Amino acid sequence: MATFNHSPINEQFHSLFLGPLQACVSLGVDTSEKLVNAQLSAQKAYVDLGLEQARQLMQVKDSTELREYMEGQQRVAKTLAERVKGDADQMTSIQRDFFQKSQKLTEENVQKAQQLASNLRKTA
Numbered sequence: 001m002a003t004f005n006h007s008p009i010n011e012q013f014h015s016l017f018l019g020p021l022q023a024c025v026s027l028g029v030d031t032s033e034k035l036v037n038a039q040l041s042a043q044k045a046y047v048d049l050g051l052e053q054a055r056q057l058m059q060v061k062d063s064t065e066l067r068e069y070m071e072g073q074q075r076v077a078k079t080l081a082e083r084v085k086g087d088a089d090q091m092t093s094i095q096r097d098f099f100q101k102s103q104k105l106t107e108e109n110v111q112k113a114q115q116l117a118s119n120l121r122k123t124a
Helices: 007-058 063-123
Strands: none
Touching: 007 063
């Protein structure tokens, strides 16, 4: 009785479907992790800044300290604006990296599929 060699079929299945799927899922998970970590870091920084400002305000005892506190709010606003810009840049960078890597994966998988189709035509 003749036996059928499943190895080429398994390799083709992995090459065409399973491998690209695993690479895509891996890229998605890695990118999600980067985005979540960036968001958590930003959120912590914003909360810490707010709490610091609340503590400083609680220490105000007279009009002079209130004026000093209010003058300091310009620095806080500038710091906050810089942080928001930096966080937005980081998110944009993560998204750009994801797009470039996913585009590269797609191109590689299309090339593999074309090569496999060409090889199949030659053997048929």
